[in-house]
Amino acid sequence: xxxxxxxxxxxxxxxxxxxxxxxxxxxxxxxxxxxxxxxxxxxxxxxxxxxxxxxxxxxxxxxxxxxxxxxxxxxxxxxxxxxxxxxxxxxxxxxxxxxxxxxxxxxxxxxxxxxxxxxxxxxxxxxxxxxxxxxxxxxxxxxxxxxxxxxxxxxxxxxxxxxxxxxxxxxxxxxxxxxxxxxxxx
Amino acid sequence: xxxxxxxxxxxxxxxxxxxxxxxxxxxxxxxxxxxxxxxxxxxxxxxxxxxxxxxxxxxxxxxxxxxxxxxxxxxxxxxxxxxxxxxxxxxxxxxxxxxxxxxxxxxxxxxxxxxxxxxxxxxxxxxxxxxxxxxxxxxxxxxxxxxxxxxxxxxxxxxxxxxxxxxxxxxxxxxxxxxxxxxxxxxxxxxxxxxxxxxxxxxxxxxxxxxxxxxxxxxxxxxxxxxxxxxxxxxxxxxxxxxxxxxxxxxxxxxxxxxxxxxxxxxxxxxxxxxxxxxxxxxxxxxxxxxxxxxxxxxxxxxxxxxxxxxxxxxxxxxxxxxxxxxxxxxxxxxxxxxxxxxxxxxxxxxxxxxxxxxxxxxxxxxxxxxxxxxxxxxxxxxxxxxxxxxxxxxxxxxx
Numbered sequence: 001x002x003x004x005x006x007x008x009x010x011x012x013x014x015x016x017x018x019x020x021x022x023x024x025x026x027x028x029x030x031x032x033x034x035x036x037x038x039x040x041x042x043x044x045x046x047x048x049x050x051x052x053x054x055x056x057x058x059x060x061x062x063x064x065x066x067x068x069x070x071x072x073x074x075x076x077x078x079x080x081x082x083x084x085x086x087x088x089x090x091x092x093x094x095x096x097x098x099x100x101x102x103x104x105x106x107x108x109x110x111x112x113x114x115x116x117x118x119x120x121x122x123x124x125x126x127x128x129x130x131x132x133x134x135x136x137x138x139x140x141x142x143x144x145x146x147x148x149x150x151x152x153x154x155x156x157x158x159x160x161x162x163x164x165x166x167x168x169x170x171x172x173x174x175x176x177x178x179x180x181x182x183x184x185x186x
Numbered sequence: 187x188x189x190x191x192x193x194x195x196x197x198x199x200x201x202x203x204x205x206x207x208x209x210x211x212x213x214x215x216x217x218x219x220x221x222x223x224x225x226x227x228x229x230x231x232x233x234x235x236x237x238x239x240x241x242x243x244x245x246x247x248x249x250x251x252x253x254x255x256x257x258x259x260x261x262x263x264x265x266x267x268x269x270x271x272x273x274x275x276x277x278x279x280x281x282x283x284x285x286x287x288x289x290x291x292x293x294x295x296x297x298x299x300x301x302x303x304x305x306x307x308x309x310x311x312x313x314x315x316x317x318x319x320x321x322x323x324x325x326x327x328x329x330x331x332x333x334x335x336x337x338x339x340x341x342x343x344x345x346x347x348x349x350x351x352x353x354x355x356x357x358x359x360x361x362x363x364x365x366x367x368x369x370x371x372x373x374x375x376x377x378x379x380x381x382x383x384x385x386x387x388x389x390x391x392x393x394x395x396x397x398x399x400x401x402x403x404x405x406x407x408x409x410x411x412x413x414x415x416x417x418x419x420x421x422x423x424x425x426x427x428x429x430x431x432x433x434x435x436x437x438x439x440x441x442x443x444x445x446x447x448x449x450x451x452x453x454x455x456x457x458x459x460x461x462x463x464x465x466x467x468x469x470x471x472x473x474x475x476x477x478x479x480x481x482x483x484x485x486x487x488x489x490x491x492x493x494x495x496x497x498x499x500x501x502x503x504x505x506x507x508x509x510x511x512x513x514x515x516x517x518x519x520x521x522x523x524x525x526x527x528x529x530x531x532x533x534x535x536x537x538x539x540x541x542x543x544x545x546x547x548x549x550x551x552x553x554x555x556x557x558x559x560x561x562x563x564x565x566x567x568x569x570x571x572x573x574x575x576x577x578x579x580x581x582x583x584x585x586x
Contacts, residue, residue, distance in 0.1 A: 019361070027190075036359075
């Protein structure tokens, strides 16, 4: 198994944390992983990309991920400004945080939607006015692709947060998202 | 074995903590900052028993580290790029004083124009300062090398400071699995600090005094002799580390797919992983290609380079830095060691963090192979592997 992933988010939205939690969850399953931030001077609100690799063998390649198998979009509005399927492998998977359970992504890809923003708000996971959707998107990723299981996602999330209450809420976000995720199209 | 998902910067901080570093002094610079942030956090939480000395510049950071080390403390600092250049003078003070110190260098391009991405110019600029320089390929190796650096630097046959070099972002900010041994295991492996002398209010030691010319000369001679001795120490430490923690890297160099190789790529740092992948793919196409990853730039592994690279059909060296008006620095060292015994080409690539992929290495190697096959002996010190958008426009210019 060897998978490359790309996360699209906005600076401050927690895409780096999502990739880090993914890597930790993979590690809990005995897999190897890299979580790679895009190396720029990111500003809050600006579009950012984060990359990850997961494999059942040690990963030595360090060049950029340019042809991902999986794309995760944390912010639906980014679809207007970023070509999220750029380089995406044929038959690749797109996971959208969508408020409308609809997707403008071409149907040649496997597309899944979840309303992670609503889930984050329900759980009061809001920081400086922004719903933190990253942990919900990790749950969605587990459901859509199986690259990690929900159990290890939950464990990795709980371990990530030093505040146990926050850890539990974020784990709940992942679990709800896992349950609610559905295939979607136009 | 307990694998943790850590950035290389956090792995280096963990290693410094486990080495029971007593004094840390540093000044923040991207992409090094998170090493010292982590150490400051550990010290503040009481997880690490050490003093953090805050300073106004990198020049002072290394000076404070040197002072603490001369006074008998295991001391540590970290920097990058411009910060390292600002320290340059104190690097000489440290090696000249023969005080063991360990410093992490997160290799980053040098401005202007401003660039925070990976390049080896900063660390290569320190080759001649009398510091041992080890280079990591992975987060795990950044951790392991940091622990090993204390043992190498504090070995009485060596007594020289050591740089642990790790690539900006590709390692420093990328999360990957790292085996972090327990404090007990590290204590059992790493002896308490040794150093040639300790300054204190009670001892009559003068550092940096004026010396007779001939004495000065002989102190330079002794630094070089210690560098030569360090080669054996590096090999020993690699072996003993392997026995204790189960990881061996091959000492001064790592050779991958080398045994039957006609051609060998030579390089250092994180992109060696991509070169290894290229070597595997080239072998599928019938090219017998290996990779020699330089783990220690200083002391320069002359003997092993000669042993591993002579009598090949060709050697292609990839530098992520350049000595302007000459060639890549690794190239000049490799070429000098081989003194014309094999075809050789130097390629400068990936400056300023330009992405270099397995297919880039493959293209360079196949081009080199066809060149050697056509012309017999090749000596080509400097070939530019241009970034894709410029390579394309140059090709269009040539065809027009």
